[in-house]
Amino acid sequence: MARARASLFSPLHVAALATGAKSFRDNPVIGSARLNRRGLHVARMLLAARMAETRRARLADLISAEDGAAFARDGFIEKRGFLSDDLFAALRNEAMSRAAPARDMVQGDTVTRRIALDRALLRDRPALRALAESPEWLGLIRYVGASSLEPLTYIQTIFSRIRPGAPDPQTRLHADTFHSSVKAWLFLTDVAEDGGPLTYVPGSHTLTPRRLAWEKRASIRAAASDDYQSSRGSPRISPEELGHLGYGAPHVFAVPANTLVVADTLGFHARGPSARPTARVEIFAYGRRNPFLPWLGFDPARLPLVRGAAVPLFWQASDAAERIGLSRNPWRPAGMVRPDTPPRTT
Ligand SMILES: O=C(O)CCC(=O)C(=O)O
Numbered sequence: 001m002a003r004a005r006a007s008l009f010s011p012l013h014v015a016a017l018a019t020g021a022k023s024f025r026d027n028p029v030i031g032s033a034r035l036n037r038r039g040l041h042v043a044r045m046l047l048a049a050r051m052a053e054t055r056r057a058r059l060a061d062l063i064s065a066e067d068g069a070a071f072a073r074d075g076f077i078e079k080r081g082f083l084s085d086d087l088f089a090a091l092r093n094e095a096m097s098r099a100a101p102a103r104d105m106v107q108g109d110t111v112t113r114r115i116a117l118d119r120a121l122l123r124d125r126p127a128l129r130a131l132a133e134s135p136e137w138l139g140l141i142r143y144v145g146a147s148s149l150e151p152l153t154y155i156q157t158i159f160s161r162i163r164p165g166a167p168d169p170q171t172r173l174h175a176d177t178f179h180s181s182v183k184a185w186l187f188l189t190d191v192a193e194d195g196g197p198l199t200y201v202p203g204s205h206t207l208t209p210r211r212l213a214w215e216k217r218a219s220i221r222a223a224a225s226d227d228y229q230s231s232r233g234s235p236r237i238s239p240e241e242l243g244h245l246g247y248g249a250p251h252v253f254a255v256p257a258n259t260l261v262v263a264d265t266l267g268f269h270a271r272g273p274s275a276r277p278t279a280r281v282e283i284f285a286y287g288r289r290n291p292f293l294p295w296l297g298f299d300p301a302r303l304p305l306v307r308g309a310a311v312p313l314f315w316q317a318s319d320a321a322e323r324i325g326l327s328r329n330p331w332r333p334a335g336m337v338r339p340d341t342p343p344r345t346t
């Protein structure tokens with residue numbers, strides 16, 4: 001019987017266990033209630049955490065001891081006044097005052113806009129290039145990301161409550177996936193407490209026994225969950241459950257412009273609610289690799305032909321996939337716009 005059931009699993013679905021594949025609903029092995037009851041999901045989490053810890057230890061020289069201690073405690077590093085006043089003013093001007101090719105994505109009542117900081121854009125924007133190449137910026141991202149990765153970097157705008165629609169799904173506390181990965185936000189605008197701020201539950205990036213027990217329970221029912229994001233491997237958690245796991249309230253990044261936050265999105269985080277339509281603009285970087293890699297380097301995104309072109313390549317591939325009917329690309333071309341030009345998708 002067990003044999004007959006095991007044969008339902010295709011080799012590709014099994015092979016995906018060794019990657020960052022996370023969707024309980026799309027992969028019958030990852031989503032198997034029977035295997036997750038026996039600890040499959042939790043075993044992947046523990047192995048990924050151990051690999052991340054080993055890789056991160058080798059990257060300790062990239063950041064200060066103080067930042068390392070803050071990260072170990074909280075799961076994020078916050079740096080106010082990250083850039084010098086002059087560099088920040090120049091960078092903000094380069095980012096905000098010039099139109100650039102953008103993509104918009106609608107999620108409920110929210111529109112996310114991204115302008116890729118690719119090679120073409122950076123060519124004549126020296127302040128943005130100085131940030132993208134800054135050892136301090138890259139060091140923080142690589143340390144938190146536990147890999148010598150090449151982050152995907154954008155000018156990102158969050159237009160909260162810009163259109164009628166369901167509440168933004170990012171406003172529910174969640175972990176992005178089952179393993180460490182890094183996101184960084186250098187805010188170009190001041191962010192108010194009731195203006196859709198980033199929030200993060202301090203310390204929730206570590207796998208405590210209670211977190212693992214919660215993950216195990218969640219993994220058993222995830223494939224059948226009617227919460228779409230949870231079933232796709234980004235588990236949502238309620239404030240009550242969070243209390244049961246022993247965590248305090250989320251920290252709210254109501255911060256002035258020129259604050260950098262670099263976070264491990266294995267920890268629980270969300271976008272706080274917005275009391276009115278707002279446009280939060282930031283330089284946003286993202287890095288995620290196979291969590292089971294023993295090595296630090298060899299990121300394909302660092303190859304000469306890909307470096308500085310990964311985002312447009314990805315967008316074009318997603319457009320091509322849509323043209324042949326595979327899947328809709330949620331990132332729709334928005335034309336040449338500035339980060340704060342109101343979206344047309346309202
Ligand atoms: O933009 C934010 O405040 C957080 C959104 C989020 O959950 C994410 O980017 O993973």
Ligand SMILES: [Fe+2]
Pocket residue numbers: 174175176265269
């Ligand atoms: Fe997230």
